[in-house]
Amino acid sequence: MPRAHIVGWGKYIPPQVLTNDDLSRMVDTSDEWIITRTGIRERHVAAEGETTATMAIQAARQALEGAGIRPEKVDLIIVATATPDYLFPATACLIQDALGATRAAAFDLAAGCTGFVYALGVAAAMVESGTAQTVLVVGSETLSRITDWTDRNTCVLFGDGAGAVVLQAGPENGGILATVLGADGSGSNLLMLPAGGSRHPASHRTIAERMHFIRMQGRDVFRFAVRVIPAVTRQALTKAGLSLNDVTLFIPHQANGRIIEGAIRDLKLPPEKVYSNLEQYGNTSAASIPIALCEAVEEGRLKPGDVVVCVGFGAGLTWGATVLRWTHPQPAPVPTWQQFLRRLRYALVTIRSWLRHLWWKVFLRFGRE
Numbered sequence: 001m002p003r004a005h006i007v008g009w010g011k012y013i014p015p016q017v018l019t020n021d022d023l024s025r026m027v028d029t030s031d032e033w034i035i036t037r038t039g040i041r042e043r044h045v046a047a048e049g050e051t052t053a054t055m056a057i058q059a060a061r062q063a064l065e066g067a068g069i070r071p072e073k074v075d076l077i078i079v080a081t082a083t084p085d086y087l088f089p090a091t092a093c094l095i096q097d098a099l100g101a102t103r104a105a106a107f108d109l110a111a112g113c114t115g116f117v118y119a120l121g122v123a124a125a126m127v128e129s130g131t132a133q134t135v136l137v138v139g140s141e142t143l144s145r146i147t148d149w150t151d152r153n154t155c156v157l158f159g160d161g162a163g164a165v166v167l168q169a170g171p172e173n174g175g176i177l178a179t180v181l182g183a184d185g186s187g188s189n190l191l192m193l194p195a196g197g198s199r200h201p202a203s204h205r206t207i208a209e210r211m212h213f214i215r216m217q218g219r220d221v222f223r224f225a226v227r228v229i230p231a232v233t234r235q236a237l238t239k240a241g242l243s244l245n246d247v248t249l250f251i252p253h254q255a256n257g258r259i260i261e262g263a264i265r266d267l268k269l270p271p272e273k274v275y276s277n278l279e280q281y282g283n284t285s286a287a288s289i290p291i292a293l294c295e296a297v298e299e300g301r302l303k304p305g306d307v308v309v310c311v312g313f314g315a316g317l318t319w320g321a322t323v324l325r326w327t328h329p330q331p332a333p334v335p336t337w338q339q340f341l342r343r344l345r346y347a348l349v350t351i352r353s354w355l356r357h358l359w360w361k362v363f364l365r366f367g368r369e
């Protein structure tokens, strides 16, 4: 049976930074409180015009370029997100068009902050079954658009960004070795976006009651996370036939430094085996693990043969862990002429997309006559 190997990775972080001091001028909080309770110093926030799709496209291009794979080769695009550009069409379809991934099927996956781990699991199963050869998996979030900037309980936690990986079929002794996923909907009210769906469509009331913003019972989510991370990590390692001693790098969802500390204390993992970039980005939900994975590789913390465990948890409630054996070295720097060709190709894809949009308009007009 082939396994799904990560052959490309990329990320996009919006340049605009919001520090704890900035937040302390917006709500009744302080840098000291936020650092002590969460470990977060700053987060990046999308600028006007930046969306989940635009950030995902940047991350996806980088991942495909690093893998040396043309968008036409992609069979499937999965976007894990809680903040899609629209309820429909799927953000994955917007990305498919912008990349010129003409052969790809595309869909979004909603599993809160566990979304990327869920998407990796689905993608790996598609590759292993032979249904897809090349899959692009993206985690992208614009949480700043659903954050209540007057609520100090939540607004200090979240940030925006995107991460992406390309999976391809490869030998059995590497790639994604095991996935464990779980859910408990009885905890759905602990972390939610109450309005905007079929239960509470947008209305004057939903706006007046600030129901289009994240609602969270922080302490309960905290307790759930500290309990579930060690449990799902152990289950996934057992499924892969490995132990905690085999783990080279542990990449937990970047939600809160104290949650990560509690979990690794339980697992007795030394801190040098744990990746964290929470300080700079805050909680970017489904984007946090692919961004962390991408940065870990860029920093030279992963080499072929290393065992990585990615663990997610979040709204749903959902949780999941992936165990993988890293197989790909850092790609060589791309020569300037090749960079130029890539830019040219994407310019042509943009023109193609524009012509397709025009074609649909013309088609609709003829259809009406």
Ligand code: COA
Residues within 6 Å of the ligand: 028, 029, 030, 033, 034, 037, 038, 113, 152, 153, 154, 156, 157, 216, 217, 218, 219, 220, 221, 222, 255, 256, 283, 313, 314, 315
């Ligand atoms: N600045 C200052 N004070 C704050 C504050 C802020 N940003 N946010 C809350 N407080 C206050 C509370 O109002 C409360 O005051 P009170 O005692 O007068 O009522 C006090 O701090 C303690 O609040 P509490 O909620 O008990 O704090 P905590 O130690 O549990 O930390 C969280 C709060 C949100 C940081 C923590 O519960 C958490 O991280 N939970 C998990 C959230 C998460 O990761 N969600 C995403 C999962 S994917």
